[in-house]
Structures are given as C-alpha cells and as structure tokens.
Amino acid sequence: MDISFERAADHTVLIRLxxxxxxxxxxxxTDEFExxxxxxxxxxxxxxxxxxxxxxxxxxxxxxxxxxxxxAQKSIPVVRQGLPxxxxxxxxxxxxxxxxxxAHKDRQKSRFLTEVGEDVLFAGRSVGxxxxxxxxxxLAFCKxxxxxARFRRSDLFLLIQECGVQALPIVxxxxxxxxxxxxxxxxxxxxxFGAQIYVADLVGxxxxxxxxxxxxxxxxxxxxxxxxxxxxxxMEVNEEIDALKTLGISPMEFLVMPRMxxxxxxxxxxxxxxxxMGILGGGLVGVGLLDISPIHYFQETKAALxxxxxVPGLIKAVxxxxxVALSGCLRGMQCKRSAxxxxxxxxxxxxxxxxxxxxxxxxxxxxxxxxxx
Amino acid sequence: MGRVFTDEACIEVRDLxxxxxxxxxxxxxxxxxxxGDIFIIMGGSGCGKSTLLRNMxxxxxxxxxxxxxxxxxxxxxxPDEKKAIMRRFGxxxxxxxxxxxxxxxxxxxxxxxxxxxxxxxxxxxxxxFKLALVGLAGFEDFYPSQISGGMCKRxxxxxxxxxxxxxxxxxEPSAGLDPISARRLDELIVELRDSxxxxxxxxxxxxxxxxxxxxxxxxxxxxxxxxxxxxxxxKLLAESRDPKIRSFLTRGQS
Numbered sequence: 001m002d003i004s005f006e007r008a009a010d011h012t013v014l015i016r017l018x019x020x021x022x023x024x025x026x027x028x029x030t031d032e033f034e035x036x037x038x039x040x041x042x043x044x045x046x047x048x049x050x051x052x053x054x055x056x057x058x059x060x061x062x063x064x065x066x067x068x069x070x071x072a073q074k075s076i077p078v079v080r081q082g083l084p085x086x087x088x089x090x091x092x093x094x095x096x097x098x099x100x101x102x103a104h105k106d107r108q109k110s111r112f113l114t115e116v117g118e119d120v121l122f123a124g125r126s127v128g129x130x131x132x133x134x135x136x137x138x139l140a141f142c143k144x145x146x147x148x149a150r151f152r153r154s155d156l157f158l159l160i161q162e163c164g165v166q167a168l169p170i171v172x173x174x175x176x177x178x179x180x181x182x183x184x185x186x187x188x189x190x191x192x193f194g195a196q197i198y199v200a201d202l203v204g205x206x207x208x209x210x211x212x213x214x215x216x217x218x219x220x221x222x223x224x225x226x227x228x229x230x231x232x233x234x235m236e237v238n239e240e241i242d243a244l245k246t247l248g249i250s251p252m253e254f255l256v257m258p259r260m261x262x263x264x265x266x267x268x269x270x271x272x273x274x275x276x277m278g279i280l281g282g283g284l285v286g287v288g289l290l291d292i293s294p295i296h297y298f299q300e301t302k303a304a305l306x307x308x309x310x311v312p313g314l315i316k317a318v319x320x321x322x323x324v325a326l327s328g329c330l331r332g333m334q335c336k337r338s339a340x341x342x343x344x345x346x347x348x349x350x351x352x353x354x355x356x357x358x359x360x361x362x363x364x365x366x367x368x369x370x371x372x373x
Numbered sequence: 374m375g376r377v378f379t380d381e382a383c384i385e386v387r388d389l390x391x392x393x394x395x396x397x398x399x400x401x402x403x404x405x406x407x408x409g410d411i412f413i414i415m416g417g418s419g420c421g422k423s424t425l426l427r428n429m430x431x432x433x434x435x436x437x438x439x440x441x442x443x444x445x446x447x448x449x450x451x452p453d454e455k456k457a458i459m460r461r462f463g464x465x466x467x468x469x470x471x472x473x474x475x476x477x478x479x480x481x482x483x484x485x486x487x488x489x490x491x492x493x494x495x496x497x498x499x500x501x502f503k504l505a506l507v508g509l510a511g512f513e514d515f516y517p518s519q520i521s522g523g524m525c526k527r528x529x530x531x532x533x534x535x536x537x538x539x540x541x542x543x544x545e546p547s548a549g550l551d552p553i554s555a556r557r558l559d560e561l562i563v564e565l566r567d568s569x570x571x572x573x574x575x576x577x578x579x580x581x582x583x584x585x586x587x588x589x590x591x592x593x594x595x596x597x598x599x600x601x602x603x604x605x606x607x608k609l610l611a612e613s614r615d616p617k618i619r620s621f622l623t624r625g626q627s
Contacts, residue, residue: 242427243470
C-alpha cells in the first residue's frame with residue numbers, strides 16, 4: 001500500500017499507487033492529501049499512475065472514492081485514466097445512482113421537552129391499548145363461558161399439558177428450595193427463643209398464603225408467559241394472525257382464550273402442589289437441622305393450617321394466571337414484524353407479568369386482611 | 374366450466390389514500406377490477422403494493438377513499454357485514470402464512486370446519502382434493518416446517534381456495550420461487566380463475582408473471598405517491614409513453 005503525491009509546476013498532482021492493497025491492512029488515510037488541499041493554489045487536476053499497483057480490493061476503492069469526493073467539493077477535476085480498468089468501472093458504478101441526500105436519518109437530537117412529551121403520549125397510547133385488549137379479552141371470555149367461543153379443543157389440551165404437567169419439575173425445585181430457605185431464616189430467629197417447632201407454622205402459613213402462589217406465578221411468567229408472547233409474535237411476523245382475521249376467526253378467541261383458560265386452570269393446581277413441596281422443604285430443615293421428629297413437624301403444620309389458609313393463595317393463583325396469560329398474549333399480539341421484535345415481546349411479557357403479579361399481590365393481601373381471611 | 378367474462382365491476386377502488394400516521398404512501402387511487410380479471414398490482418419495491426392489498430382485504434383501514442365490493446363500500450360496513458364479504462375472499466400471503474402448529478390438512482380444514490356443516494370424513498375428503506389440486510397429494514400430515522417454501526405457498530393456495538372464494542388475492546406469489554415453480558404457479562392461478570370463475574388480484578413485480586397472466590393492472594409509483602396507469606400490461610408496454618412505466622416493464626432497457 002504505497003501512495004506518493006507529486007506536484008508538477010503547472011499544479012497538476014500525480015498520485016502514484018503501488019504495492020498490494022488489502023482490506024485486512026486497514027484503509028489508507030487521505031489526511032496527507034487533505035493537508036495538500038489546504039495550501040494555495042489548489043491543484044489544477046489530479047492524475048493517477050498505477051504502474052506499480054499489485055492486487056487491490058475495496059480498500060483502494062474506498063480511498064479513491066473519498067479522494068474523488070474531496071476533489072468534487074473543491075471542484076478539482078479528477079482524471080481516472082491512469083487507474084486499472086476494473087477500478088474505473090467500479091467507481092463509475094458507485095457514482096451511477098446519485099446519493100439520496102434526504103435518505104440519511106435525521107440524527108439531530110430532539111429537545112428534552114419534546115422527548116418527554118412524546119414519551120407521555122406513547123405511555124398514554126399503550127395504556128389505552130392495554131385497556132382495549134383487556135376489554136376484548138373479557139368479552140371473549142364471556143363467550144368461552146357461554147360455550148360460544150371458537151377454538152380447537154386439541155389446542156387447549158396441548159396448552160394445558162404444556163403449562164401444567166410440563167411445568168412440574170421446575171415448580172418442584174423452586175418450591176422445595178423456597179420452603180427450605182424460609183425454614184432456615186425462621187429457624188435462626190426462633191431458636192433464640194427455643195421455639196424451633198414454630199418453623200412448621202411459619203413455613204406452612206407463608207407457603208399457603210403467599211409464597212406458593214407468587215413463586216409459581218413468577219416461574220410461569222418466565223416459562224409460559226414468555227413462550228406465549230414469542231409464539232403469538234412469530235405468528236404475527238409470519239402473517240398467520242392476518243390469515244385468521246381475514247377468515248373471520250377472532251385471534252382473541254382462537255389464540256388468546258385457550259392460553260388464558262389453560263393457565264387459569266393450571267396455576268391454582270400448580271400452586272397447591274407448590275405449597276406441599278414448600279412444606280416438604282421446610283420439613284427437611286426441621287427434621288434434619290432442628291431435631292424435630294417428622295411426626296411432630298407434621299402435627300404442628302396440620303394444627304397451624306386450617307383449610308381456610310389455602311383460600312387466599314388459591315384466589316391469588318387464579319388472578320396471577322390471568323395476569324401472566326394476559327401480559328404474554330398482549331405483548332405477543334402487539335409484536336411488530338421483525339425477528340428482534342419477537343425477542344422484545346418475550347422480554348416485555350415477562351416484565352409486565354412480574355409487575356402485574358406483585359402489584360395485584362399487594363392489593364389482594366390488603367383486601368384479604370380487611371375482610372379477614 | 375368455461376370462462377366467465379362479463380364486464381360487471383367486481384371491486385372498485387375510489388380515491389383511496391393510504392398512510393402510516395402522517396406519512397402518505399399512495400393517494401388518489403381509482404381503478405376497477407372486473408369479474409374474471411386477473412388484475413395485477415405492480416410497482417417498484419416499497420411503493421405500497423402490499424399495503425394496498427391489506428386495504429382491499431380488510432386488514433387495514435384506508436386513510437381516505439373507498440373500496441367497493443359489488444357497489445357496497447367495504448369500510449363503511451359494520452363488523453358482521455364486513456365478515457360476510459371477507460368470507461368470499463381467498464388470500465395467499467407472501468410467506469404462505471400457514472398456521473405452523475397445524476398440519477397441512479388441518480390448515481385447509483380449519484376454514485371448512487368454521488363455515489360449513491360438513492362432517493369430519495367429508496372435510497378430510499375435500500381437504501385431500503384441494504391439496505391434490507395444488508399438487509400436494511399425500512402431504513396431509515406434514516407440518517409447514519417440514520416442507521419447502523414453494524410447497525408452503527401451494528398449501529397456502531389450497532387453504533385460500535378451501536371455501537371456493539369469489540375473489541382470490543395473491544401477495545407476491547412467485548417471490549422466492551425458482552423460475553419453473555413460478556411458472557407452474559402462474560398456470561395454477563390462471564387455471565383457478567378459469568375453473569372456479571374467480572376474480573384474481575395479484576401483487577407482484579415479476580415481469581414474466583405480469584405479462585403471462587395479467588389482463589388488467591394498476592401501476593403504483595413510489596416517488597409521486599400515486600398510480601401512473603391502469604390497463605392491460607401488454608398494452609401498457611406497447612403504448613405507454615411514461616418513462617417510469619416503460620423502464621419498469623422493460624427492466625430498465627428503454
């Protein structure tokens with residue numbers, strides 16, 4: 001990659017190009033040439049000598065294109081004759097369609113207030129969209145209850161299997177560990193009073209009223225909510241949802257309802273299962289570390305947990321099921337038409353679901369406290 | 374069944390304007406598709422061909438103007454009346470848009486199950502027949518991911534003609550197909566028009582298809598944002614003086 005500039009007496013600049021030009025060696029800089037342009041008088045014209053030029057690739061072309069642009073700005077004629085024929089043709093090809101000036105994205109930074117305003121409008125719109133989606137989903141759900149909704153039974157059973165049975169291993173693991181953790185935390189405090197046996201009460205009540213439902217819902221948000229969003233998003237990208245709409249089949253009934261029904265049915269069951277796994281985890285700590293006999297632990301748990309203690313957890317599980325299904329489907333249906341949009345939809349579905357779970361959990365806990373269950 | 378050629382207007386588009394937000398893509402589109410036409414919507418990439426199709430099939434409301442089916446303005450109708458008109462459409466989407474969680478047979482069977490009172494066995498029989506029509510006999514139990522792109526398109530056609538539609542819409546049918554498959558698809562389109570007596574609207578920019586099957590067309594231009602010509606593409610090639618149309622129809626050679 002050799003370049004040298006020669007200025008003749010009549011201000012013609014001859015550029016000698018030599019050696020091999022390879023893109024892996026980096027691009028040649030035009031700085032020296034630009035400095036040359038600073039000095040008066042400007043070159044009368046630019047000539048090339050490529051006699052010693054070896055192999056070349058786009059690095060040479062990029063260099064020449066930049067040089068030509070610089071010269072065009074100062075209206076200095078560039079004579080390409082001395083260049084290899086291939087180079088001349090490619091440079092002509094690049095110049096064949098003139099640059100579209102307004103095609104460059106406007107990189108101008110918008111003002112702070114404009115951005116805040118636009119964000120507020122966007123937030124308002126998305127709240128509107130969300131409400132519209134919830135409204136439509138409610139209407140469709142009424143149809144499901146009246147048995148008039150149109151979806152394939154086989155889809156529903158597949159979904160029930162997917163978000164019921166297939167979620168058991170991970171729900172088992174998480175619940176067992178949560179029960180274990182709760183027992184550890186409780187044991188340290190209760191040991192100070194010699195009241196280790198109350199670990200059973202603590203774990204039992206915490207799992208049944210709160211942690212069982214919440215942990216199951218969060219696992220399902222990450223596992224199933226994201227899957228719903230990705231499935232529906234891909235269907236949107238692939239025009240499958242359009243194909244349903246033009247057939248007069250409501251995607252809300254055909255796609256969203258089976259998913260919602262499956263989750264609403266399965267989440268309470270998973271939650272119940274999670275409660276038992278959690279109690280089992282607590283029992284392991286109680287029996288293994290606190291020297292409570294298994295029977296004693298069981299008796300204590302049984303005494304602490306009346307059936308009523310399970311009601312708040314189960315109600316929460318139903319509500320969380322709706323939240324996870326709605327946010328997964330909402331984000332999926334809102335998906336734009338690109339592969340990256342599907343990823344965003346899945347992420348956003350999980351975030352929306354978890355926020356919805358925690359917020360509704362807080363509200364429900366206060367309500368249950370007020371009405372005393 | 375012979376060719377059904379009458380001059381009856383099947384679809385009329387009047388003063389249609391399409392826009393994304395405040396960005397107008399096409400304005401003042403006015404043309405008529407007659408019964409039995411194979412009507413081509415052509416134009417360069419990004420001129421709004423597919424958007425026009427989405428406006429015509431009821432997926433996207435236009436920013437202004439009307440789309441009339443049998444003299445009735447589609448976008449002024451209530452949801453149920455819209456659905457009734459849309460039931461007469463068969464649409465082939467650009468990617469085929471087969472429902473990926475269902476087999477080919479289930480894909481074709483879904484519209485039949487929704488809108489007819491046929492029993493399972495009868496539907497199964499009809500489905501096999503429709504798949505055989507598009508050359509996919511024996512592929513009933515394959516999933517869309519297990520067959521090639523060209524086969525997906527043909528399966529998409531089988532689904533589009535499941536309910537014997539009056540109007541068939543094709544969005545870029547030959548995009549991504551090899552020349553021979555593309556030509557077979559063209560022949561299939563003409564055959565469907567002739568035998569079903571359907572009206573066909575095709576969005577495409579494949580010149581061989583345009584000249585082979587089109588007997589009427591509209592040319593959309595991205596730069597001016599409106600249509601430049603309506604008529605038989607062969608006549609446009611012979612008679613049009615507009616440099617943009619000439620250059621498009623001759624691959625930029627005149």
